[in-house]
Amino acid sequence: MTKYVYFFGGGKAEADKTMKETLGGKGANLAEMTNIGIPVPPGFTIGTQVCDEYYKNDRKYTKEILKQIDENIAKLEKTSKMKLGDSKNPLLVSVRSGAAVSMPGMMDTVLNLGLNETTLKAIIKKTKNERFAWDSYRRFIQMFGDVVMNVPHHDFEAILSQIKTKYKAKEDNDLKIKHLQEVVKEYKKLYKQVTGENFPTNPREQLQKSIDAVFGSWNNSRAIKYREINDIKGLIGTAVNVQTMVFGNMGATSGTGVCFTRDPSTGKNVFYGEYLMNAQGEDVVAGIRTPSPIATLKKQMPKAYKELEAIRHKLEKHYTDTQDLEFTIQEKVLYILQTRTGKRTAQAAVKIAVDMVKEKLISKETAVMRVEPNQLDQLLHPTFDPKAKKAVVAKGLPASPGAATGKVVFTADEAEEWVARGEQVILVRTETSPEDIGGMNVAKGILTSRGGMTSHAAVVARGMGTCCVAGCGELRIDYAKKEFRTKKVTVKQGEYISIDGSLGEIYLGQIKTIKAELSGAFGQLMKWADEFRRMGVRTNADTPHDAKVAIGFGAEGIGLTRTEHMFFEGDRITAVREMILSEDVESRVKALYKIKPMQRGDFEGIFEAMNGLPVTIRLLDPPLHEFLPHDDEAIEELALKINRHPQRVKEKLESLKEFNPMLGHRGCRLGVSYPEIYDMQVEAIMEAACKMHNKGIKVLPEIMIPLVGVRKELTILKDRAVKICDRILDEMKADGLTYMVGTMIEIPRAALTADEVAKDAEFFSFGTNDLTQMAFGYSRDDAGVFLADYIKAGVLENDPFQVLDQEGVGILVEMAIKKGRSTRENLKVGICGEHGGEPKSVEFCHRVGMNYVSCSPYRVPIAKLAAAQAALKDKIKTPVKKVTAKKKVVPKKKAKTKSRSK
């Protein structure tokens, strides 16, 4: 018999924390906490498999499932010594969702379930707190109506608001019993009006409908969108947790709160959290009332605080990671309702990992595995220039670190629209809700006027690595007028503001940002990563300046220098254009030799910056028309400059036009057609290399010929290059200077025939951008039209231009490496497409035996960390727990090819 439902309570549970797939994260942790003696109200978890079967079975349950639920209700009634619907000692429960991966705010919750006219009376009698009873009842109706029956939330709020106004109550707590009774009456009326039914009085029916609603919410659009954005896949569904109610709203000695065992923003080892007295849990999370910091509780309820502190340490030691807790104090008695791995900022993730090693809680390996490489991006984000003039116009909570500048928009939809047309926006909301997830994802920053550090806005923004200032109380937002006011200013939609998510400050206008500094815990973590990883990490840099920046980020060489980017600088473009427009070889050569000294100069700078590190330089790649002007005025200006008739220039331009430039006359095809271009570039590279070498700088030039599809292309061009290099080496007497000539593997045919290509190529560098374009037949410039739809429809798991397509393109990469090394055993292999800085892709590169990855300077630390994790996975072989939801950790196959030294 399949076990569908798992009980916890009375110091024992039928499951434990390892069973997240079966019970969801919340359920597994409730069981675990029960087992280790944490005060958890008893209950049971309906497993995720029920959700799966529910959907497969056309939203129905099998008899066996219903039987197991009933059995567990009976067990819960026995353990709690209360009964659902009982007129004396009624059992009230909460119904909560909980998938294997935490999805805050995405799933729906019902509290106080079990209340009806009968049990209400019993509660009044039992608690002697009539106000509490009525407040609980109205909350239940509202939550049940909203979540289970889709009665509009704001209609309930409107009734509450109306009655508060009517009786001049400022806050909910100001409402008297009779007012609450009026609220209940109006709520029930609303309920009947919308649903056509009376509010259900049978607790078992209430429970069943709620369970249905939780399972139903698994596939609501918010949940789907959250999974989409957070790249959560492969889950079979959510579990449902039915748990005995404890009440934080039972009066002055009751309360509820959320806390982290360490500061999730900075990572400091301090107890961190917020609570509200006389409130239910949802009040804290929803951000309707601004809660008090956890430290206050020490004075307010010392005993409960002490207990909580003890639990904090116990849990952290038990889980060996920072926990995010929910607690409720019911009339001075502390209950823990949830524990889970605490989400944290990148800064916190790094600090916590490093601190825990020092505290001997975890190993260096675990620390390195703990930080999601992509999360480092947050640390590498720029901050505001401290020298920039900034006028603080308002202050809120520093909810998610970083600095952002953008135009103000007031709705998530607008945020998405504006960003789609190329704007950078700051999303400004009173508070955010799961419906806003799309807009939050694209905004540069998020600013809210209500809610605390654990409000929806704050939690989600930190998860996304988006800068956020929350709970800026003085902000008055007027959605109708599309403006907000602070004490000092009025800001309209479309005006620029800047926000600092580390300080919680808001400024007017655009503010200059500067790069992050990388030291302390970050530096330590990187050192450990360097110990463990086996792949090299290089960078893509086109100028001496970029090269220096990359060194700062720890780059171990340059994997890609695009020579053509240099062509656009300053006056050079005129010489380049003159070269392209040449009518014969002689004049082309003449123009090329105007460009050569400039190229040589750049190379000298790069070699100097990379002293001792290898530098891969790619010869001209893009089609020639990319360098030419296209409007009449610019054409005429150019014609004048290079002393040619505008009509001739236009004709040449016309002749260079291509139907599919991506598949046209570019890369080594240009090299074959106009060998003088590559000749000049090779001369410039080698002259620069020799000059620097003779100055005592260690130069390791790697000349890379792009877009090879047929070995013979490389044979021809390599022969020319080698002749030139050897001549210059000889002429400049650069003894001991060595160089390599290799190729990009970016044409599928080159991968398919890599054994042939490797006969000439001394190294391979995978150009996975082009390889992806051609393997998929997607033009990167055009695929936007359908790619988003494809990901939404599940045709593709990821944008293959962002995450390397291991199943398809990966086959080509693996094949090319294998074939290449079958010919040339020591073939040096790297990647210089943008995938080189994407963690999953980096792991793939490690697995297939690449020697290095190369990525943009800002992603070098990410690539290093990802490379270290890939190497550790090889070692560990067993599943490793990960901090965030973004990555499901599955045991990896051991790398098939031995990794080689860089």
Place this chain on the structure above:
Amino acid sequence: MTKYVYFFGGGKAEADKTMKETLGGKGANLAEMTNIGIPVPPGFTIGTQVCDEYYKNDRKYTKEILKQIDENIAKLEKTSKMKLGDSKNPLLVSVRSGAAVSMPGMMDTVLNLGLNETTLKAIIKKTKNERFAWDSYRRFIQMFGDVVMNVPHHDFEAILSQIKTKYKAKEDNDLKIKHLQEVVKEYKKLYKQVTGENFPTNPREQLQKSIDAVFGSWNNSRAIKYREINDIKGLIGTAVNVQTMVFGNMGATSGTGVCFTRDPSTGKNVFYGEYLMNAQGEDVVAGIRTPSPIATLKKQMPKAYKELEAIRHKLEKHYTDTQDLEFTIQEKVLYILQTRTGKRTAQAAVKIAVDMVKEKLISKETAVMRVEPNQLDQLLHPTFDPKAKKAVVAKGLPASPGAATGKVVFTADEAEEWVARGEQVILVRTETSPEDIGGMNVAKGILTSRGGMTSHAAVVARGMGTCCVAGCGELRIDYAKKEFRTKKVTVKQGEYISIDGSLGEIYLGQIKTIKAELSGAFGQLMKWADEFRRMGVRTNADTPHDAKVAIGFGAEGIGLTRTEHMFFEGDRITAVREMILSEDVESRVKALYKIKPMQRGDFEGIFEAMNGLPVTIRLLDPPLHEFLPHDDEAIEELALKINRHPQRVKEKLESLKEFNPMLGHRGCRLGVSYPEIYDMQVEAIMEAACKMHNKGIKVLPEIMIPLVGVRKELTILKDRAVKICDRILDEMKADGLTYMVGTMIEIPRAALTADEVAKDAEFFSFGTNDLTQMAFGYSRDDAGVFLADYIKAGVLENDPFQVLDQEGVGILVEMAIKKGRSTRENLKVGICGEHGGEPKSVEFCHRVGMNYVSCSPYRVPIAKLAAAQAALKDKIKTPVKKVTAKKKVVPKKKAKTKSRSK
């Protein structure tokens, strides 16, 4: 010791016909003929390896080579009982080239070598024919000067012409001895003037310089171009044949001729050839005098004719193939100077192959192997409509069959230029020469005023399958005025004429052509091909009309119906455009349902035509903008028609523009974005299928989803299609009608993941055009700029769009078939790219285990023959001799995958 030189003579030779690679075709056959007792003047062959070493050794010879040459000269002197340079009995020799593959007119020849003042006197004395001696001497000087020393040919001709005029001689033969002496004097003067040296008198020096010249001619531009055009590769060089001279110009009882053992034009088993009395061989081939038909020789020299007839039969029996002979009669004594496999028209090739089976000379298998599939193209060429009005303005020799219409041009260069800008031309020349090869290759037809059936123009045109009328004596060509006159008309450059190469007739203007009829020997050969081949041959056809044509050509189904080609017919395009410009799904569906009845009608016609045969229909493939107008006027007209604002239409057009349409929003990507389009098409297909099925027609529809790169695309679209099909099958009660849903494999990723794709695809059809584009990263529309250069530079062997790239793209194809069948064992696999009609590619398709190929209707017989040959190669496994030079036959590996029934 390497053997470099091979002797033949005295009834014995040091080689035989199997040694073509070593001795060249001519040398191997001279040896063979010597061995079987054919009267061949003795001589020796300097092997092809010498040519190779000559080039590798900087155009020098090793001592060993020179030694072997000298030894063979001595042997020849001994056998012939004559001596080089001897003052009594001087040895005169011919020096001829001869590679392993025959290249008529490409290589250079020197005759009468050995003449000088001394030997001339000896010859006069010996032959008592002073005129002959002087004529031979002047020929030798001219040939040696031209071929060996590059003295311009026309300068020699000018001297000859001048002296003829001076002494009122009509033909060369009218020149008297003293005139010839004057010619010799002037020739020597010219020689000294141009070369700066006296004409060499030492025969050994003459011989050495001639040998050098033959080797030198191996890499002259004409030879290179011939090899390029005829796709001749892998040869190491030419051999040199040095042979005792025999003289056809020794007076009235001497002559020389060229003949075929069967008619090379019709294939009839009749002796066929031409000869000239009192002439040397070159006179016949060059077409300077118009020769007599071979039959005349029977009366003129009955004994020689009888001998020749006997040799004809002996050689044909010995070689079991039609031979092309050169003979010389020297004072009534017959000598054979050459035999080789006779080039023939496609018609002749087929007839000879079939006849030889009947004559029990060869097997059916050999007959099928004998005909070059590509050659069939000639038979499938159209002929003139017999009903068309044609006024014959002149008549020439029917030199190469077929019918052609084009604009008159008078030089080969003009032919190339005009064709390059899109014209069809007829090349009109007095006579052609190897220099004209480029122009001849692009001309639709060739017309000459001089030369016979074996003239350069005729031989080359037949080889090329180009229609040719030769020796049209009444044609007066005025190159200066760029016109030609016949008795009736004057035709200027650029005016249209038509020529019939089967009748030798010339007409004014353009004439309508009709298709070839395929019966008789052709039908028989095709039957045998059908017996042997294992692959099916389908056709690509888009309309009921095409389908019917294809059936006529023996197609066994349709491998590709492009539904979008139907979109352009008549008024449909307006509805299609309306569909594309729809702003929402509803209006798109409305427009689609205007198109549906038209599509359904087409499908009905196609199904009816293909009764009992499978029909693969591809759903919409090209990007939508291909269907829209692009100039302002057409846009406004369209806007008016579909009642929309021109500005909106323009905006939509703009939004559909793509940077790389080949890699853009097309194929199944459109199907995913706008499922209603595919829905409509599937409905139209299935409704048509059901209707025809219910009428008693056997319908086998195969719905093909294009451009799949990711399995999920197919999953989604197949599910929709299957639902629609099943609904219609049910609605229309078409019991017993089955259908398939499959996909094109044209995206590299689909090939790489074919095991996944095959989970949904019931068949694969390789779209090798796109697969080639993406595997190479070549846009077919743009690659022209560099592809020709690439082939010339040897980067690529062939245009990969014409001949499937087996080394690269082939890997993808083979992998896809293997992976596909690993998932779905009985996966039906075909090809519908243009490679499906290209013989080498067809052979590849067989080898990798495809079930069928599909090609244009006109190439169906070619594909069938190629498929049969591929199957026979599996069986035979040993090298098989081939008729033409175009294909080097190499033993093939046995197919790795078992072939499956169609």
